[in-house]
Amino acid sequence: MSIKVAVVCGGSSVEHEVSVITAMQAAAALDRSKYTPVALYITKDNRFFTGENLLDINSYKDIPTALKNAMEVIPVRHEGKSVLMSFPPKTFGKGTFIPVDAVLTAVHGTNVEDGTLQGLLEYWGVPYSGCNVCASAAGMDKWVMKALFRSQGIPCLPGLLINRTDFYADMEAVIDRVEREIGYPIVVKPSNLGSSVGISKARNREALEESLVNALSFAQNAICERAVEHLREINCAVLGDSDSARPSVCEEPLNATDILTYKDKYQSGGGSKGAKGAKMGGAKSAGGSKGASGMASLARQVPADIPAELEAKVKELAVKAFQAIGASGVARVDFLLDGESGDLYVNEINTVPGSLSYYLWEAGGMSFTQLVDELIQLALKKQRDKEKLSFSFDTNLLATASLPTGGAKGAKA
Ligand SMILES: Nc1ncnc2c1ncn2[C@@H]1O[C@H](COP(=O)(O)OP(=O)(O)O)[C@@H](O)[C@H]1O
Ligand SMILES: [Mg+2]
Structure with a gap:
């Protein structure tokens, strides 16, 4: 059936x-x-x-x-x-x-x-x-995600969390602190959005203020972190659950000269301007069909042209990041690579990646049809596992207990 x-x-x-x-x-x-x-x-x-x-x-x-x-x-x-x-x-x-x-x-x-x-x-x-409640929440909150990654020894950029109330209470003090602890160039991002919305890069104090105002118009908290220079972005999807998880081939989005904007990601071909308030220059958008093909339309190199050793490292860290948040289904782990120093950081995990990252699995020989089949089978398995757990005892305590008559005394007594 x-x-x-x-x-x-x-x-x-x-x-x-x-x-x-x-x-x-x-x-x-x-x-x-x-x-x-x-x-x-x-x-x-x-x-x-x-x-x-x-x-x-x-x-x-x-x-x-x-x-x-x-x-x-x-x-x-x-x-x-x-x-x-x-x-x-x-x-x-x-x-x-x-x-x-x-x-x-x-x-x-x-x-x-x-x-x-x-x-x-x-x-x-x-x-x-896909992910359960907890992993989904962790995968959306960039600050929680960072904390979990760090707890597992996964390399990621240190950052500062800026609360909107604190920022507007004393902007000068907050900006001083960000300048002192992070140092330019600085990337500012809302703590819980996606698709580059509200993200910008600041190279001076004036731009930093503008970036914080912008990010904090989208979320209660913003994250400030050092901008990786000579940036190359490498992504790797992971499929499975807590019992077994495997990495896909890696990709390199090609218009990553600066912050990949919403337009770069989904509307490649339309002159990219980037997020409001940002001074980003240079984010060129590459070809690709407009809009309707989602993440799959982004200009990218698949597989990423990186040395075998680095590729192995990316795949290993991708699976580690997937496990660190307790993910299941298909997720995409995004990395920031300093093309000159070779420093590699896990940037974020996307628990429902655009186009479910099907193109990364296709590149490894698995069709989109097989991918969604596996996702549904994992969902059914998760349900079977859940049904094995007991959430209640079959006896009705209230049927046998001598119940208090009136008064609101503590039930546990
Ligand atoms: N620390 C950073 N240094 C340089 N570029 C960054 C940094 N953080 C983010 N970016 C750029 O901004 C883009 C969006 O940031 P990201 O953290 O992935 O948020 P989103 O959830 O919106 O995708 C990245 O793909 C990258 O191009
Ligand atoms: Mg991203």
């Missing part, structure tokens, strides 16, 4: 549109002899919709019309199953119930990739691909 896979995308994230692209690519890659895709689109204001039309990327050019032709639903438990129920609910249980056997998470960014959606999926009781 075909397994119904809800491919979930969208949500209130700056990476909403990119997620739709990832989802459409993944849905198209599903092996139809085993799986039936069910679109599950989350609007920017957190409403859920399903419908055949939402499996077609063209529908998303006009979202209001697409939603009119789709059905609003809510995920509920019904008769022991995870189902999507038409919303608003109809009287006498006459609504539509669409059973879902597994969820493929094709979401990027805050409110969806950061454990929020994963918590909802836990409650829904459905097997879902």
Whole structure:
């Protein structure tokens, strides 16, 4: 019997549109002899919709019309199953119930990739691909991620965490401290976004202030770290779970002359200007089809042209980083390399990488169809493992206990 896979995308994230692209690519890659895709689109204001039309990327050019032709639903438990129920609910249980056997998470960014959606999926009781709540949250928070990496001896850049309230309470003091402890050039980034949103590089005090104001307009906290010079970026995906994880081939995004911008990543071909407030110069955007191919459109070298020794190191650290946050499914670990000194740092882990990094697995001989198949199988395995754990005792303590009569005395007494 075909397994119904809800491919979930969208949500209130700056990476909403990119997620739709990832989802459409993944849905198209599903092996139809085993799986039936069910679109599950989350609007920017957190409403859920399903419908055949939402499996077609063209529908998303006009979202209001697409939603009119789709059905609003809510995920509920019904008769022991995870189902999507038409919303608003109809009287006498006459609504539509669409059973879902597994969820493929094709979401990027805050409110969806950061454990929020994963918590909802836990409650829904459905097997879902990718990281659990804790790993998702750790993978989104660049500061928590750094702490976990450091605890495992994984090389990453030291940084300073700047809180918005502290910054606005005494800007001069905060800037003094960043200058003293980090030193120019400095990269400033919101602590929990993605796709380069709010990230900029500062080479002097004036730019640093501008960068902090910019980053702190997107998040409560910003991270300041030293900018790696002679920058080369190397990425490596990892697939598996806590029992076994393996690295993909490595890639080198080619327009990494400076900060890779949102445009570089997803709209290569359109003259790149970079994030608001940034003085970045030189970020040239390379060719590639516009927009619709997501991360796959970025100009890149696959496999990365790096010495075998460095490649082995990257792969080893990628798997270590994956394990350090307790990841599962497919994640992409991004590295910063100083092309002159050879210093290598883990920059971040993306727990739901753009286009699920399928092109890195393809380069190693694994098709996108095999990749999504493995992701769903890992999700089903995770659910089986979870079901082996006990979350409650079958006895009802309240049925046998002598219950207190009135009064609000401590229950534990
Ligand atoms: N310390 C750094 N030195 C130099 N460039 C950096 C540094 N940190 C980030 N960048 C540049 O900014 C881009 C985005 O930063 P990153 O930390 O990966 O955030 P995001 O989650 O938005 O992708 C990187 O791909 C890289 O080009
Ligand atoms: Mg990044």
